[in-house]
Amino acid sequence: MGKLLNKWNQMSLVKRILIGMIIGIILAITVPQQAKSVTILGSLFVGALKSIAPVLVLFLVMGAISQHKSGQQTNMKSIIVLYLLGTFLAGLVAVITSFIFPVSLTLAAGAKDVTPPGGVVEVLKALLLNLVDNPIKALFNANYIGILSWAVLLGLALKNAADSTKSMISNFSDALSQMVMWVINLAPLGIMGLVFDSIVTSGIGSLLSYGKLILLLVGTMIFVAVVVNPLIVYLTIRQNPFPLVFKCLKESGITAFFTRSSAANIPVNMRLCEKLGLDKDTYSVSIPLGATINMAGAAVTISILSLAAVHTLGIKVDIPTAIILSVLSAISACGASGVAGGSLLLIPLACSLFGIQNDVAMQVVGVGFIVGVIQDSCETALNSSTDVLFTAAAEFRKWRKEGKKIDIKNVA
Template identity: 60%
Template sequence: MTITTKTTSRFGLVPQIILGIFCGVALASWSAEAGQAVAIFGALFVKALKAVAPILVFILVASSIANRKIGGADKMKPVLMLYLTGTFLAALTAVAASFLFPTTLVLAGTAEAVTPPEGIGQVIKTVLFQVVDNPINALLTGNFIGVLAWAIGLGLGLHHANKTTKQVFADVSHGISMLVTFIIKLAPIGIFGLVAETVATTGFAGLASYGQLLTVLVGCMLLIALVVNPALVYVTTRKNPYPLVFTCLRESGIPAFFTRSSAANIPVNMQLAEKLKLDEDTYSVSIPLGATINMAGAAITITVLTLATVHTLGIPVDFATAMLLSVVASICACGASGVAGGSLLLIPLACGLFGISSDVAMQVVAIGFIIGVIQDSCETALNSSTDVVFTAAVCQAKA
C-alpha cells in the first residue's frame, strides 16, 4: 500500500488525466456497454464540481477583496491598466475567433427547452435580477452572478475589518481551496468515465469536436502572446517588444506550462524581473497582483467554451451581447486564480447570460477538464509570462 501511494504521488495529475483519457477510449472501443457502465464516475465528478463551485467563488472573491492591502495604488495604475486591457482584449479576441470558427460540443440532455434572450436589454434585465437574488438562494441554485455580486459586497464591507476577521476568511478560503484540490485530484477517474461514455454513445465524433475546440483555444492564446501583448508593449514603450516577449515566454512561460499554477510561478517571475533589472518596488507588488487578476488565458477559456455551448444549443448572439460577454468574461477571469481549473469553474457564470442551465454548463466544465491537459498549461503559461511582460513594459517606459 505504501509503495502504491508513493508511486501515485510521483505520477502527476497531467499524466494521470492522459491515462484516464486513453483508458476511457480503450474501454469504450472494446465494449460500449462497459463504457456506459463507468459513466457514473463522470457523473459523480460533474456533481462534485457543481456542488463546490458556488461556495468556492463566494469565499475566494470575498476573502481576496477583504484582505487586499490599502495604499500604493498610484504606483500600480499603469500596470493595472495593462492587466485589465490585456484581459479584455483576450476575451474580445476569443469572441471573434468563436464566430469565425464556430464550435459545437457533444452534450447530454441538451434537448431541454432553452429560451434564448431577445437581445441586450433582456440580458441586462436578467443580470440585474440575478445580482439582487437572495445570497442563500444564489448559492443553492448555482446563480453565479448573484454569488459574485454578494461576494464583492461582503469583501468590500470587510475591507476595513480587524485582522482577526480577515484571517478567518483567509483560513476558510484556504480550506475551500484544499477541498477543491482534492476534487481536482479525482479528475482522472471522472474524465475516464466521461470519455468512456462519450465514445460509447457517440463514437469518436465527440472527441473530434474537442480537437477543434482546443485548436480555437490555443490559437487565441498564441495570438494574444505573439500579437496583442507585443502591440500593448510597443504602445507603452515605443520599442521593439519581441525580445522582451520571447524572453518572458522562454523563462516564465515554459516553467508555468508544466507547473500549471500562476501562484507557483511567482518566484520564477520574481527572479526573472530581477534578471531584467526592473524596479523592485514595482515588480514586488505587480507580480503577485498579476498572478491574481492578470488572466488573459482564463478570459479566452471562459469565452470560447461559453460560445461553444451557445452554438451547440442554437442560441443567437448579437454584437451587443457578445461585447457584454467579453466584459463578463474579463471580470470572471480576474477571480479565477488560486485554484487549478479555476477558469473552468466560472464558465457557468458566463453561461448564465444566455439562460443556459447549470446542469448543461457543468457538462461544459467537465469537457474543459478533458482538454485541460493542454488548455490549462497554455493558459497558465500565457497568464504568468504576461505578468512579467507588462511589468517590464511599465518599468522600461519609466526609465
C-alpha cells in the same frame, strides 16, 4: 497494492488524466455494455465541482478584496490598467475567433432543452436582477453573477475588519481551494467516465470536436501572446516589444506551462523582474496581484467554451451581447482560482448570460477538463508570463517619461 498507489500519486496530474482518457476510450470501444457503470464516475466528478464552485468563488473574491491594502507608493495604477486591458482584449479576441471558427460540443441528452434570451435588453435585465439576487439563493442556485456581486460588496465592507477576521476568510479560501484540489485529483476517474459516456452515447467521432476545440483555444492564446500583448506593450513604451515579449515567454511562460500554477511561478517571475532591473517595491506587489487578476488565458478559455455551448445549443448572439461577454469573461477571469482548471469553474457565470442552465454549463466544464491537459498549461503560461510583461512595460513607460534610457534590445 500500496506501492502501486504511491506510484500513481507520484505521477503528474497531466499523465494521470491522459491514462484516464485512454482507459475510457478502450472501455467504450471494447466492452461498452459491461463497463456501463463507469459513467457514474463522470457524474460524481461534475457533481462535486458543481457543489463546491459557488462557495469557492464567494470566498476567493471576498478574501482578495478585503485584504487589499491602499496607500503604498508604487506604479500599480498603470500596471492594473494594463492587466485589465490585456484580459479584456484577450476575451474580445476569443469571442471574435469563436465566431470565425465556430466549434460545437457533444453534450448529454436533454442538454438542448434551453430557452435562449430574446435579445440584449432581456439579457441586461436578467443580468441586473441576478446582481441583486438573495445571496443564499444565489449560492443555492449557483447564480455566479449574484455570487460575484455580493462577494465584491462583502470584501469592500470587510476592508476595515480586524486582521483575525481577514485571516479567517483567508483560511476558508485556502480550505476550499484544498477541497477543490482533492476533487481535481480525482479528475482521471471522472474524465474516464465522461469520455466513456461521450463515446458510447455519440460515437468515437464526438472526440474530433475536442481536437478542434483544443486548436481554437491554443491558437487564440498564441495570437494573444505574439500579436495582442506586443501591440499593448508597443503603445505603452513606443519601442520594439518583441525582445521583452520573448524573454518573458522563455523564462516565465515555459516554467508556468509545466507547473500549471501562476502562484507556483511567482518566485520565477520575481527573479525575472530583478534581472530586468525593475523596482522591487512595485513588482513585489504586482506579481502576486497578477497571479490573481491578470488572467488573459482564463478569459480566452471562458469565452471560447461558453460560445461553444452557445453554438451547440443554436443560440443566436448579436454584437452587443458579444461585447458584454468580453467584459464578463474578463471579470470572471479575474476571479479564477489559483488551482489547476480554476477558470473552468467560472464558465457557468458566462453561460448564464445566455440563459444556459447550470446543469448544461457544468457539462461544458467537464469537456473543459478533458481538453485541460493542453488548455490549462497554455493558459497558465500566457497568464504568468504576462504578469512580468505588463509590470516591465509600465516601469519602462515611467522611465521613458523620466528621461531614462531603456535598452529593450538587450533584454533577450
